[in-house]
Amino acid sequence: MKAIDTTIDLASTSVSALPWNLFTNEALAQNKPYLQSTNWTIDLGSPLEKLIKLDGGRGKVIYQDMQRGTLFLTLDDGGIGLVMVERSGVSVVTAFPDLAATPHLHFVNEVRQLFPVATPKDDKTIQIRFWMLGPSGALEQSRRIDVPDWEDISGNYSQLAAAPLTELMAQFQPAHGGRLVLWHGPPGTGKTFALRALAYSWRHWCNTEYIVDPEAFFGSAAYMMGVVMGENNGDSAITRPRASPHPNAEQGKWRLLILEDAGELLAEDARQREGQALSRFLNLSDGMIGQGMRVIALVTTNEPLGKLHPAVGRPGRCAAEVEFKPLTTEEAQAWFTEHKVEGTATKAYTLAELYAAAEGFTGAKGHTRAAIGLGGR
Numbered sequence: 371m372k373a374i375d376t377t378i379d380l381a382s383t384s385v386s387a388l389p390w391n392l393f394t395n396e397a398l399a400q401n402k403p404y405l406q407s408t409n410w411t412i413d414l415g416s417p418l419e420k421l422i423k424l425d426g427g428r429g430k431v432i433y434q435d436m437q438r439g440t441l442f443l444t445l446d447d448g449g450i451g452l453v454m455v456e457r458s459g460v461s462v463v464t465a466f467p468d469l470a471a472t473p474h475l476h477f478v479n480e481v482r483q484l485f486p487v488a489t490p491k492d493d494k495t496i497q498i499r500f501w502m503l504g505p506s507g508a509l510e511q512s513r514r515i516d517v518p519d520w521e522d523i524s525g526n527y528s529q530l531a532a533a534p535l536t537e538l539m540a541q542f543q544p545a546h547g548g549r550l551v552l553w554h555g556p557p558g559t560g561k562t563f564a565l566r567a568l569a570y571s572w573r574h575w576c577n578t579e580y581i582v583d584p585e586a587f588f589g590s591a592a593y594m595m596g597v598v599m600g601e602n603n604g605d606s607a608i609t610r611p612r613a614s615p616h617p618n619a620e621q622g623k624w625r626l627l628i629l630e631d632a633g634e635l636l637a638e639d640a641r642q643r644e645g646q647a648l649s650r651f652l653n654l655s656d657g658m659i660g661q662g663m664r665v666i667a668l669v670t671t672n673e674p675l676g677k678l679h680p681a682v683g684r685p686g687r688c689a690a691e692v693e694f695k696p697l698t699t700e701e702a703q704a705w706f707t708e709h710k711v712e713g714t715a716t717k718a719y720t721l722a723e724l725y726a727a728a729e730g731f732t733g734a735k736g737h738t739r740a741a742i743g744l745g746g747r
Contacts, residue, residue, distance in 0.1 A: 389440045393450065397450060400465075400467075402465040404465065404469040405463060405464070408461075409459060409460065410482070410487050411459050411488040412488050424443065424480065425443055430443045430445075432450070439454060440453070445473065447466070447473035453481055456512075459512070462477065494516065495514040497514050498514075499580070500580050501580065502581075507596045508596030516566075517566040519567065523560075525708065526705070526724070527559075527721070528694075528695045528696065529701065531692060535692055538692065549665065549687075550652075550689060551668040551669070552671075553668065553669070554633070554673060554692075557672050562670075564694075565630070577624070577625050579627050581628065581630075584630070587629065588648070588650070628670075629669045635651075636648065666689070696723075697718060699717060700715075
């Protein structure tokens with residue numbers, strides 16, 4: 371039998387990964403190979419000092435780092451536990467000599483007493499994970515952003531875009547007809563605004579994640595796999611161990627990966643320019659890489675659909691394709707009337723031009739009088 375090397379190379383180990391490495395090494399050394407993990411969100415600003423209360427003066431702490439919100443200790447049930455608290459979430463991992471759920475849940479409940487699940491908020495915000503390529507691989511940071519309700523903003527879109535978007539927001543069924551969603555249209559037509567509404571509409575069954583650097587995502591197989599597997603290898607956020615076969619923080623939920631303005635990476639000549647990058651991405655949507663992963667990729671581009679590689683939009687791979695167009699002259703005039711904008715629309719308007727006209731921006735063209743006010747967005 372080959373021995374397992376449990377040596378930690380401090381020179382190549384990131385600070386955030388150190389507790390996890392210590393924990394797994396200790397689990398192997400104590401012959402406790404069965405790991406279970408639970409994660410949940412907490413209210414911002416929960417005091418990290420509460421962590422030490424888990425020890426209860428029993429002197430069972432193996433490792434602690436209050437600055438980074440990490441505690442590693444021996445449990446009363448014969449296992450070991452690792453607690454990691456970040457700005458808005460808690461991760462609990464336990465290791466036991468056998469696979470028994472009760473001791474794990476007992477410790478989870480103990481931690482939850484100190485760090486309760488976040489109180490639901492009435493304001494329309496959702497938490498989004500932002501991925502980027504760090505020095506050691508995929509790096510993730512989370513924050514909450516304001517999001518609109520689709521019903522409140524659907525009037526900002528041409529009927530040609532609003533109809534399929536309404537269906538996508540309310541009736542989309544994952545894993546039916548592909549795992550790639552493609553949005554395309556000229557700049558200023560409201561793709562980013564609609565992305566936020568989609569994240570809010572899908573919040574009950576899908577977590578939203580945003581790829582900050584699509585070109586690096588396409589270009590690095592290791593980075594792409596790190597994101598797909600939900601593995602954070604950076605230094606500025608807590609490494610999240612995953613004992614579950616699904617990489618979601620909440621069991622059973624899907625993940626929406628957003629790649630914005632990635633048209634050139636999906637262009638017809640992408641294979642010549644980017645090599646196998648496009649093939650890897652398409653493999654994520656319906657190939658071997660994506661098998662068993664609850665991942666949906668949404669790509670936005672300013673490029674016309676005809677300039678994209680034909681493999682991107684083929685049936686069975688592309689679950690939904692939406693073209694964003696400027697509002698027609700009649701639709702723009704109706705928008706002016708609804709928002710109490712003075713003037714007459716004389717051309718088609720993008721969403722950006724509509725708001726520029728509503729705010730009296732002199733660069734907005736196509737209406738006969740300057741706007742004097744905005745009744746409400």
